[in-house]
Amino acid sequence: MLPDFMEQRTALPANMPSSHLRVDGQQWLWAAEAMRQFCARFLSLWGADDRDRDGCFRIYAAYLLPESVLVVEHSIAAAAAPFYPSIATLFPAALRMERAVHDLLGISTDEADHRGWLRHGGWPETLFPLRRDVDGSQQYPIVSAPYPCVAVEGDGVHEIAVGPVHAGTIEPGHFRFSVVGEKVLRLEERFGYTHKGVAKLFENLSQQEGHRLAARVSGDSAVAFSWAYCAALEAITGTTCSSRAILLRALALEHERLANHLGDLGALGNDAGFAFGLTHFSRFKEDLLRANTVAFGARYLFDYVVSGGVAVDLTEQSRRLLLDQYDALEPAVANMRSIYDEHAGLQDRFREAGRLEHSTAERLGAIGLVGRASGIACDLRVDHPWAPYDRLDPQRIMQTGGDVAARVQVRFDEIIESLRLCRALLAEPPMDGIRTFVSPAEANQLGIGLIEGWRGPVMVALETGPDGTIRRCHAHDPSWQNWPLIEYAILGNIVPDFPLINKSFNLSYSGQDG
Amino acid sequence: MYNTISRMMRTGLLTEPLPAVEEAAPTLETLQQGLLRIVGRALCIRHVDAGSCNGCELEIQALNNPYYNLEGAGVKFVASPRHADLLLVTGPVSVNMEEALKRTYDAIPDPKFVVAVGDCGACGGVFGTSYASRGRVANVIPVNYTVAGCPPSPTAILRGILQTVHSTSSTTSK
Ligand code: SF4
Numbered sequence: 001m002l003p004d005f006m007e008q009r010t011a012l013p014a015n016m017p018s019s020h021l022r023v024d025g026q027q028w029l030w031a032a033e034a035m036r037q038f039c040a041r042f043l044s045l046w047g048a049d050d051r052d053r054d055g056c057f058r059i060y061a062a063y064l065l066p067e068s069v070l071v072v073e074h075s076i077a078a079a080a081a082p083f084y085p086s087i088a089t090l091f092p093a094a095l096r097m098e099r100a101v102h103d104l105l106g107i108s109t110d111e112a113d114h115r116g117w118l119r120h121g122g123w124p125e126t127l128f129p130l131r132r133d134v135d136g137s138q139q140y141p142i143v144s145a146p147y148p149c150v151a152v153e154g155d156g157v158h159e160i161a162v163g164p165v166h167a168g169t170i171e172p173g174h175f176r177f178s179v180v181g182e183k184v185l186r187l188e189e190r191f192g193y194t195h196k197g198v199a200k201l202f203e204n205l206s207q208q209e210g211h212r213l214a215a216r217v218s219g220d221s222a223v224a225f226s227w228a229y230c231a232a233l234e235a236i237t238g239t240t241c242s243s244r245a246i247l248l249r250a251l252a253l254e255h256e257r258l259a260n261h262l263g264d265l266g267a268l269g270n271d272a273g274f275a276f277g278l279t280h281f282s283r284f285k286e287d288l289l290r291a292n293t294v295a296f297g298a299r300y301l302f303d304y305v306v307s308g309g310v311a312v313d314l315t316e317q318s319r320r321l322l323l324d325q326y327d328a329l330e331p332a333v334a335n336m337r338s339i340y341d342e343h344a345g346l347q348d349r350f351r352e353a354g355r356l357e358h359s360t361a362e363r364l365g366a367i368g369l370v371g372r373a374s375g376i377a378c379d380l381r382v383d384h385p386w387a388p389y390d391r392l393d394p395q396r397i398m399q400t401g402g403d404v405a406a407r408v409q410v411r412f413d414e415i416i417e418s419l420r421l422c423r424a425l426l427a428e429p430p431m432d433g434i435r436t437f438v439s440p441a442e443a444n445q446l447g448i449g450l451i452e453g454w455r456g457p458v459m460v461a462l463e464t465g466p467d468g469t470i471r472r473c474h475a476h477d478p479s480w481q482n483w484p485l486i487e488y489a490i491l492g493n494i495v496p497d498f499p500l501i502n503k504s505f506n507l508s509y510s511g512q513d514g
Numbered sequence: 515m516y517n518t519i520s521r522m523m524r525t526g527l528l529t530e531p532l533p534a535v536e537e538a539a540p541t542l543e544t545l546q547q548g549l550l551r552i553v554g555r556a557l558c559i560r561h562v563d564a565g566s567c568n569g570c571e572l573e574i575q576a577l578n579n580p581y582y583n584l585e586g587a588g589v590k591f592v593a594s595p596r597h598a599d600l601l602l603v604t605g606p607v608s609v610n611m612e613e614a615l616k617r618t619y620d621a622i623p624d625p626k627f628v629v630a631v632g633d634c635g636a637c638g639g640v641f642g643t644s645y646a647s648r649g650r651v652a653n654v655i656p657v658n659y660t661v662a663g664c665p666p667s668p669t670a671i672l673r674g675i676l677q678t679v680h681s682t683s684s685t686t687s688k
Contacts, residue, residue: 122609122646129645136644142612164614167593169561169574172611193610194565197646216640219569219665263575276518282579283528289576300569300665339517510567513608 013235013447016384017068028074032087035063042091042365044476047101049131051078057107059084086111093365093481104130118192136200149188152178164193171509182494187487194513202473215302217475218511223256224453226305231449232462236441242432245309246388251425252301254418257454261411271500272349291325309435326419337412350405354489354501368456368478373410374402380452404504440468477511529583533673556588560598564615566605569665570632576668595621606634606641607648619655627658627678636660
């Protein structure tokens, strides 16, 4: 049973059953303990500066329970050194988020690790950009200071520093390996390089424009983020979208999943020395993107999900084109799957590489695709189906191996399941409109939107300001939780396998940097 | 193995013709001759993500798919800036990437070209300039050419690369 103080929950506007609980500092910790006991998944942690309203800072944590989502809110009086208790011992993934909250708002915890996470010396240490009295457009010279990585000592141990600029078309981040020979003893990640001040930028946008920025938090998850944003806004304003718009959003989301999985399967083949895989999968992906251009008006659907619906309607001709495309794609993927499965060299690289044990995944709070490959049953489409997934009966895809091979298999299975969902969505599309008017929300309303993107649950917490403005918007990518897992999955593997293992996770740098 | 070979046979050649650039469109041959004249070899590109949302990266990666077949045109991506002739930069330049971008630029031997890809690289895009972003790439390093779009299509990026080389080759041959 939940502790008594947790019975004070109130309903929270969201696209799935959600509640909101206000607590003091002690209860903040108790709530986290209760959540750990109830095997809740930790979703996100963020802060806000409300000193203009009631003299307080606020810290929020979102948890995923079996039946609902819980957002816990703790008000912190704006003392000289505002403080709240860390929940990182209960939910290790919270640590980096707590460090990020400190960089942006200057509220800190009792955790020992106070190294900057998003701040790399690009703005003064005493300046906290997300505070309301700070002008976010001001520029500062860089004063870079060394970042002390944890050193591993011993006979024959040496360090390899990689990044932020990597050898390939990928995003920037820093990896510090401590190795003996080729074996990795320790990996420490450092991110924040692509921090673009997204949270602050939201505060200059109107509620009607916010989805455009949300889509650009992590471009490969544009549909998931823009839908999560719109879901939060629509929940706050009590808007119900037309069933055709809802269907088209889900179709776009599944296309995003398909495109990313196809790209990843090709890249994984390539990283294991099988360029043939890249050639074919990148061709399938290109075919899908070209179909997107015909059906949705763009290859990547950055501005497709808009408040109240979608931007472009699907013609009957496009509907048939998409169905034909699925019919061509499905056997081609099945054919490639048997080629991958039978390729001894490829399987030799995939199997046992970068294993994330179920127990580690559970303890560290793995989520999304990576979690599902380590036996963590977590898929919002299955567990908390929002419209239209509530009538599609999405199947849970799972593997227990936790290695690169398992993450490859999850992708193959999810492609097949996504194609089934797409066909079901296109079976008999309703003919109502594609966009509903969304009236400006009342001020000071909090709402959340949660969408299972191709990587995992994408969350947007939106708080409205007066006259259709955004007071605070927090966009959370599941990469936050899953990045620290690579530090474990790599242990005992050899350095040359890192690109393959990293690719099998394929996490977002921009999504976590914000 | 049979499966692999049969898939190859059934797929055939997918590569499409290169997009035209302004002025006289180069054929593959004239393009390669132009490249040889200017850089003495195939064009080597180093890409740096200076803070993008990762959307532009997806379209740059697409250049290597069989339809665009970038390597077939004598253009390849290299791992070190020291091997590169052209720097492809995506994203607004985040404050945290400013130094890394400058260092990469400095490490490329002369003559070098810089192409800024995407609305962010061209003008700052939705991110603009702020405490965390320096905005467009030209605010940090010299830029020869920009490719607009969010994200720009692979064809637009390819055209931008060809255009940069083509305009340089026509000025050097005059
Ligand atoms: S131009 Fe668009 S796709 Fe490219 S980095 Fe900027 S926001 Fe992302």
